[in-house]
Amino acid sequence: MKKFNRVITYGTYDLLHWGHIRLLKRAKSLGDYLVVALSTDEFNAGKGKRAYHSYEERKMMLESIRYVDLVIPEDSWEQKTHDVQLLEIDKFVIGDDWVGEFDFLKDYCEVIYMPRTEGISTTKIKEDLNR
Numbered sequence: 001m002k003k004f005n006r007v008i009t010y011g012t013y014d015l016l017h018w019g020h021i022r023l024l025k026r027a028k029s030l031g032d033y034l035v036v037a038l039s040t041d042e043f044n045a046g047k048g049k050r051a052y053h054s055y056e057e058r059k060m061m062l063e064s065i066r067y068v069d070l071v072i073p074e075d076s077w078e079q080k081t082h083d084v085q086l087l088e089i090d091k092f093v094i095g096d097d098w099v100g101e102f103d104f105l106k107d108y109c110e111v112i113y114m115p116r117t118e119g120i121s122t123t124k125i126k127e128d129l130n131r
């Protein structure tokens with residue numbers, strides 16, 4: 001009997017673009033259930049980011065994506081271990097711009113750093129639009 005695999009990923013997901021979608025699609029392909037811990041506006045401030053879309057708008061957009069099963073708030077750097085245990089997560093997935101940063105989770109679940117999608121980013125969209 002194949003185990004029901006739960007996957008989690010974290011992010012701001014502002015100005016949703018195809019690089020985000022590719023990450024979510026690949027993350028979901030690693031299991032049966034994908035949780036996205038979405039950075040709150042306050043947490044973004046801590047990351048030095050000011051999202052164009054509010055948390056509620058970003059949450060609603062993510063919830064409309066077929067690969068996403070649950071969206072929860074990310075409001076602290078310390079919540080990942082708790083989230084992984086509470087939600088019985090099997091795999092933590094994030095883009096390889098974070099490689100090594102979350103290896104502490106290896107005590108609780110598989111940690112997978114995925115190659116980022118080249119040629120697209122929220123910053124690039126903003127820069128291109130300002131040209």
Ligand code: C2G
Binds near residue numbers: 013019096
């Ligand atoms: N991503 C990607 N390719 C891109 C852009 C983003 O694969 N061209 C991935 C990132 O690697 C990340 C996810 O999409 O896994 C969301 O990206 P951001 O919203 O920029 O997330 P970030 O600010 O890196 O937040 O606690 C972890 C942080 O909240 C991660």
